[in-house]
Amino acid sequence: MPVLRAVLFDLDGVLTPTAEIHMRAWERLFAPYCTAHGLAPYTAADYFASIDGKPRYDGVATFLVSRGVELPRGEASDAPGEGTVCALGNRKDEIVNRMFAEEGIAPYPGSVRFLDDVTRAGAAVAVVSSSRNTPAVLAAAGLADRFAVVVDGNVAAREHIAGKPAPDTYLRAAELLGVPAAEAVVVEDALSGVQAGAAGGFGLVLGVDRGVGAAALHAHGADVVVTDLGDLDATVLDRPRVATDAAAAAPTEGGDA
CATH class of the missing domain: 1.10.150 (DNA polymerase; domain 1)
Structure with a gap:
């Protein structure tokens, strides 16, 4: 497991x-x-x-x-x-x-490959987004049926949950999945998002560099940074934060630490 x-x-x-x-x-x-x-x-x-x-x-x-x-x-x-x-x-x-x-909207192919891989490996998955447009975006991208748990801006408002960079929305998603934070991975491209993952005591914080910069993502709490989730596979589930602290200071899979 x-x-x-x-x-x-x-x-x-x-x-x-x-x-x-x-x-x-x-x-x-x-x-x-x-x-x-x-x-x-x-x-x-x-x-x-x-x-x-x-x-x-x-x-x-x-x-x-x-x-x-x-x-x-x-x-x-x-x-x-x-x-x-x-x-x-x-x-x-x-x-x-x-x-x-x-x-229109289409998902990143590499992200879908990574989602497929971790799902096949038995990981539970959720979407955690500040956007109130999340249901419409997931439906338009053909991903709505892939996530039984979605904690978005609508849920946060309804349940009075603090938004990112507070870790509360991620903690709520982990709770709904029945998984402790220490056994969950947070995947983020925003500085406020990796801050939330680091603050919540999650097992691993993956940063996806879509322009903010790998160094900034690391500085705000990402353990590993890539430019495309397709560069990773389900073996990442065996790499909790304690095993990746050294990697956070080294060049990453994305190539620009």
Whole structure:
């Protein structure tokens, strides 16, 4: 039996390239906002520093703070607009859902191979995502039937669970699978996500470098970093964190430590 009995996958940027769509949606939201309000231009670095991996409204608030802007939080029911943090977040949701409909979604082939391999090896699997769009994305990507446990932004709001970088959503997924955190793997591409995995005492934190950088992922808590999950197989389930501390300081499978 493998040492690690469950694999907890982030969605955007790990299973599906929706992170790329989200990045462009945030740019479509904040680039004109910054121009209209005389703020420093929005860049891709802002996405990784302020938004990536966080619940949508928290991402809005963090970015605004980085520009010295304070808006009232508002309510989730606020109409898309600019008057509150929630209104801006709802405008972003409107933008990204239009993009999903227009562009479609396909999972990363390497991630599907890795999912197949760990599932065949007997690992329980779950999706843990800050996104409230998770059910729609999983369905569009043909992955909905692969995960009996999904802890997303909807579940977090309903159960009052703190979002990433707190480990609570990952801990909840492990609980629902009936597996201790120490026997579960967290798979993340966001700095806030690997922080959550490290803070939760999980058996292994796998970082997937989709642009944030291997060094940054390691620095925030990833034990192993790859550029494609297809570079790994089920043998990773026999590599708990205690066995990979040395690997975290060495060049990784992705090639750029």
